[in-house]
Amino acid sequence: MSWFEKLMPSRIRTDGGSKRAVPEGLWDKCPGCNAILYRAEMERNLDVCPKCNHHNRLGARRRLESFLDPEPLEEIASSLESVDPLKFKDSKKYKDRLSQAQKNSGEKDALVVMRGQLKGLEVVVAAFEFNFMAGSMGSVVGERFVRAVSVALERHIPLICFSASGGARMQESLFSLMQMAKTSAALDRLQKRGLPFISVMTDPTMGGVSASLAMLGDINLAEPNALVGFAGPRVIEQTVRETLPEGFQRSEFLLEHGAIDMIIDRRDMRDRIADLLSIFMHKPRP
Amino acid sequence: MDLNFLEFEQPIAELEAKIEELRLVGDDNEINIQDEITRLESKSRTLTESIFSGLKPWQISQLARHPQRPYLLDYVGRIFDEFHELHGDRTFADDHAIVGGLARIDGQPVMVIGQQKGRDTKDKLHRNFGMPRPEGYRKALRLMEMAERFQLPILTFIDTPGAYPGVGAEERGQSEAIARNLKVMSGLRTPIICTVIGEGGSGGALAIGVGDRVMMLEYSTYSVISPEGCASILWKSAEKAPLAAEAMGITSDRLKALNLIDEIIPEPLGSAHRDLETMSKNLKHSLLEGLENLRSMAIDKLLDTRYQRLMQYGQFSGE
Numbered sequence: 201m202s203w204f205e206k207l208m209p210s211r212i213r214t215d216g217g218s219k220r221a222v223p224e225g226l227w228d229k230c231p232g233c234n235a236i237l238y239r240a241e242m243e244r245n246l247d248v249c250p251k252c253n254h255h256n257r258l259g260a261r262r263r264l265e266s267f268l269d270p271e272p273l274e275e276i277a278s279s280l281e282s283v284d285p286l287k288f289k290d291s292k293k294y295k296d297r298l299s300q301a302q303k304n305s306g307e308k309d310a311l312v313v314m315r316g317q318l319k320g321l322e323v324v325v326a327a328f329e330f331n332f333m334a335g336s337m338g339s340v341v342g343e344r345f346v347r348a349v350s351v352a353l354e355r356h357i358p359l360i361c362f363s364a365s366g367g368a369r370m371q372e373s374l375f376s377l378m379q380m381a382k383t384s385a386a387l388d389r390l391q392k393r394g395l396p397f398i399s400v401m402t403d404p405t406m407g408g409v410s411a412s413l414a415m416l417g418d419i420n421l422a423e424p425n426a427l428v429g430f431a432g433p434r435v436i437e438q439t440v441r442e443t444l445p446e447g448f449q450r451s452e453f454l455l456e457h458g459a460i461d462m463i464i465d466r467r468d469m470r471d472r473i474a475d476l477l478s479i480f481m482h483k484p485r486p
Numbered sequence: 487m488d489l490n491f492l493e494f495e496q497p498i499a500e501l502e503a504k505i506e507e508l509r510l511v512g513d514d515n516e517i518n519i520q521d522e523i524t525r526l527e528s529k530s531r532t533l534t535e536s537i538f539s540g541l542k543p544w545q546i547s548q549l550a551r552h553p554q555r556p557y558l559l560d561y562v563g564r565i566f567d568e569f570h571e572l573h574g575d576r577t578f579a580d581d582h583a584i585v586g587g588l589a590r591i592d593g594q595p596v597m598v599i600g601q602q603k604g605r606d607t608k609d610k611l612h613r614n615f616g617m618p619r620p621e622g623y624r625k626a627l628r629l630m631e632m633a634e635r636f637q638l639p640i641l642t643f644i645d646t647p648g649a650y651p652g653v654g655a656e657e658r659g660q661s662e663a664i665a666r667n668l669k670v671m672s673g674l675r676t677p678i679i680c681t682v683i684g685e686g687g688s689g690g691a692l693a694i695g696v697g698d699r700v701m702m703l704e705y706s707t708y709s710v711i712s713p714e715g716c717a718s719i720l721w722k723s724a725e726k727a728p729l730a731a732e733a734m735g736i737t738s739d740r741l742k743a744l745n746l747i748d749e750i751i752p753e754p755l756g757s758a759h760r761d762l763e764t765m766s767k768n769l770k771h772s773l774l775e776g777l778e779n780l781r782s783m784a785i786d787k788l789l790d791t792r793y794q795r796l797m798q799y800g801q802f803s804g805e
Contacts, residue, residue: 279804285744286735290720339800346797368688368710370720373734374746377710378799380689381696384665385672385796392673408710411649411664411689430660430689431651439651449656457657 230254246466255423255466257403259305260312260329263362267470268316268325276313276324277347280340286373294371297333305331309340310365313348315355319474319486322355324348327362328409335365337409338372342379345413349386358396358477363414367407380412387416396480398473401428401451401460419476420460422451428459492548494537498756501530534756541705544728546737547713549705550684551647554759556766557616558585558600558643558683564766565773566591569598574625578658581622583614583650584694586629588638592774597633599626599694600643603684616685617650620663623693627667630674639677639777642694647712649690664693671696672796677780677788679773681751682706682738683758698792699776700746702738703769704753708746709736746799749776 228237232254242249246266247256258266265273288294302308310332315324326348328335345361352359368376390397399417401410403426411430414420422428429449437444447453454460464472474486491499505526508519541549549555562569571587574580586599601618604610618626626642633640649660671678671694678697686695686708702708711719716734717726735741738750751772754761780788 277805280802281804283801283803285801286733288733290730290733291722339802342800343802370711370716370734373710373736374708374741374744375800377688377692378746378796380665380692381668381672382796382799384668385696385793388669388673389793408689410661411693412668413665415659415662415665416669428661429656430649430664431656436651436653436656440653444653448653453657457659459659459662 231256248466253424253465255403255425257330257364258466259331260307260327260362263327264312264314264316264325267327267360267362268314268318268323269320272316274315276315276351277344278308278312280343281308282338282340282372284371285339285375286371288371288373290371297371301332305329307332309344310335310337310369311341311344313344313351315351315357318360318470318477321474321477321481321483321486322357323360323477324352324355324357325360325362328364330364330404333369335363335409336367336369336376337365337379337383338369338376339379341369342376342382345379345383346386349383349390352390352395353393356393356395358398358481359390360398360400360473361413361417362400362402363405363409364402365405365407365409365414367409377408380408383413384416387413391416391418396477398476400464400469400473401454402426404428406430406432415459418480419462421462421464421473422454422460423466424451424463426451428454490554492545492552494541494545495534495756498530498534498537501526501533505530531755538756542728543707543731543735543737543740544713546705547685547707547731549757550707552757552759553605555684556758556762557603557605557645559602560762561643561683561766561769562589562598564763565770566596566598567593572629575621575628577621577624579619579621581614581619581625582612583616583618583646584622584626586626589641591641591770591777594777595636595638596777597629597638597640598643599629599640600683601646601691601694603645614650616646617648618646618690618693619650619652619655620658620660623649623663623667626694627663627670630667630671630678634674634676637676639679639780640674640697641773642678642680642697644680644682644686644691644695644708645684645706646687646690647685648687649693664689667693668696672793673789675785675789677777677783678792679776679780681769681773682708682747683769687712696796698780698788698795699748701749701751701772701776702741702747703751703758703765704738705757706738707731707736708738708741709734 230249233252235251401422566589569589603616604613680697682702713727713731716730718724754764758765
């Protein structure tokens, strides 16, 4: 307590460092540099910290809306919902986890797909919602991804996917594992037809999603400092019993080891992907 | 406790020990106790039948990982007329957790690919406990693409706890290696038969598991994560693995009922390691039958059927 506070009568003293003085949601603390940031400014900046460039996680819908032109927008396969094929129950029922996740995220499942335009070029875009059961891939995610591929095939347009996922969804067990094969097979058809698939890995992209659709881009991109890999760092640490190297499984590590083509700042994503696609599609630079 | 028997098999172990004892007594005293031995043997058989008719998923997962469980190379000499192992991914290394090579089954040329576990400590390390690194999957891919060029059907044998979680494996692109195999296998212009012979551990298993016909030995398992892994995440304790095994539906009968696999290959009484000859015969029979069916299909039809099958995986509601 400083000398000044000691002088103050106790009834006007406040607890130091308390957050309750600030109305909730007006300010955010950057997890990267701990700077206190004005929420509205963060939103304008697509949730990238203006001080340290830390890329915060971005919800699927905001991602799609900020990436695509404002219109036209058409959501694809939005009515699909999981049916809990195994009647799975751990400490909680899968059914209850689903409805909780739906309430928390406002989404029916962990992938949102939209057809729209990117600087005038027609595209299909899929984005994972990490707030929905850690963006895990079960039957609905797999099916929506395949529907996205189908739309790309039908309309002869490119596909883009923003991944953010912990991997396959355990509660659908082997059904989830098979989504890896299903999505990869659909991408094989897309690529054999000469249509581009651009995969953007955001923090985090792990396990079954990384080991299927996310790594299969004609061009693999990542946001700065995203965690991307097959096995989780803790599992690896327990297996090899040594501390992992600095920056292990981060975007910069992946770029260094040849797994991705480039790291792109979220605020440049629209421009760069539009440039790349217009080359693939033999269109003038947008 | 007899270590050759699992915990739930101990009553059988006790009976077997008694039979062995009687045999020794018989040898010493030249008293004819053959009748008693025969009676106990038949009792042992009945007991085994009764125990094995009601196995729990967790018990089956112990059988699938039994230290005496036959591994791929145990079958190779019994099923194939010849086998020429091929090595290396041509880029980085030869991964001993995956073996592959040219073979003949009843005279028909095929490509054989599968995970291989080790029996003793030295061998286990050599095989990395059957956990492939990216170079293993890339070797598999090289051999599969070769098989396509020479119109050889591909037979894969799955037996792995999973892809190896290590620093080097991540550096060399474990995810990419698995993903590429899934993509390429879905479109390979040659028949593919995949058989889970022991442990089908997650993406590391699926990376050689996309095909036209998926079979499982009766007491093998196939799952998205190990029961221990699932239990430690969802129940916060690896000791709940038996519950996780139950909930995930990892056994052949459950997966067949869910239409996720095509065929269950029966195991001899007491599971595969009790009678390797019978097991090999059953496996060979199913492989030959599968090959005959697939060979009769035109290649475009085969590929379309494979694709449709992959697309129908999953259950959901809505349009």
